Amino acid sequence: MAAVDVIVDGLVSLRRRLALRQNLPWFFLVFSVVGSVLKDLDLVPQSYFSSSKNVLNVYFVKVSWGWTLLLLTPFILLSNSSFSRNVSFLACRSLSLAVATAVWYVCTETFFYIEDVTGACYESSSLLLTNLDFPSKQACRRAGLHWSGYDVSGHSFILTYSALLIAEETSPMASLRTAALSPLSRTSLGLLYVALNLITLLWLWMFLCTSVYFHDLSHKLLGTLCGLLGWYLTYRFWYLKPLSPGLPPQRQTKEQKQLA
Template sequence: MAAVDVIVDNLVTLWRIPAIRQNFHWIFLLISAVGSILKELELVPQTYFSSSRNALNVYFVKVTWGWTLLLLTPFLLLSNSSFSRSASFLGRRLLSLAVATTIWYVCTETFFYIEDATGSCFETDGVDVINKEFTSKASCRRAGFQWNGYDISGHSFILAYSALFIMEETAPMAFLKTASLSALPRMVLNLLYVALNLIVIVWVWMFACTSVYFHDPSHKLLGTICGVLGWYLTYRVWYLKPLSPGLPPQRHAKGLKQHT
């Protein structure tokens, strides 16, 4: 597992660079803006990833939040229990997962509602509204027709938000390198950390693909802004307040007396 240790050390070093952590959210806004321009100018050639049926989209992006929780939940439990076994401390850290899931659910449901409220059901190749009884995208498409509403990009939202969420919750790894962990927990923690970084790479790549291949510019930019705001209002505003889940541990376990 020496190779994994080296990878973990390199990843930790990368994420500790202030410019990367402080500006990571700007990357998504920049990609969304530039990608939208490239799409409108039709400067990007069609590739495997221009099809929504590509494997990464089908098996990962469509269940982005599931993959994020599947990998991040055990990492959060294992890493934070290394800092403190206090039930209240671990409870607050788990609450951050609940808050993030609530943000994901509320935003995606709001996007669906807006698309339904602003849309109409059209013939697939026509421009005439065919039937007022179809008042939602789901019912319209089940009938074999096409729904045209304001489709805020859920992919732009969830991919940006998930990557920023993972960045914040894996930050304690920088202080766990010197923690006294037995071999098995450390191995599991390292593997989860590497997997989470790999999934962030996938999210960023697929975010870029969404930006250059799909949606109208305003749909993507608004989805991206919602994702960035969801992260900013929690980790840069609310979590700094006393009545909140709080930020992930910011220093070595020995210094966390307030959580013990």
């Protein structure tokens, strides 16, 4: 559809002007600190998004990894098949999602473990009276009590990591605009690209809300750094090596080939 092509071209141009892939890591790092300062100084008024029960948090952020995989999986298959339909190539590139899922699982389980071993069970959120009858977080909360431990921000981690993953895997779209795609594949790819940009915008907004409303500075900063580290070790280090899923393929334009 012509309308989809126009929107895709606009998004590609906007991302190029913003230098999204280069600036996005700094966005998360800076606003993790700035948002925490604003929270500590109580400069941001309470709003709908200061409640963890807001619709975006309940139906999107809490299952953010599912949304990311749901949209990114078909996009990777379609976009990479326009460069090569070799089965081994597509399978290798699809492994990037398996690697990303492993990073997500290890980090989130580690966060849960840290909170469990550093915490204690309290009678209420005031943290005045400890209940020693419940030595684990699960048992404590099952009893309707309050568990308090070192709570690394899983939201900061997953929103950072998901947005960076999407930014990397959608980067070939600039060269896909001139690729030989069927009308159906072109439209499907365009719609997925638009959806991925919208979900990234949502992740950025919810990251800002997390920064100014929830957790302590060290909790958010550590979660953000884990997301940045997971992205850096894969897309800026390991994926540059031969034995890896590899980076998303880029098709050179005529001007780039001439300069090369």
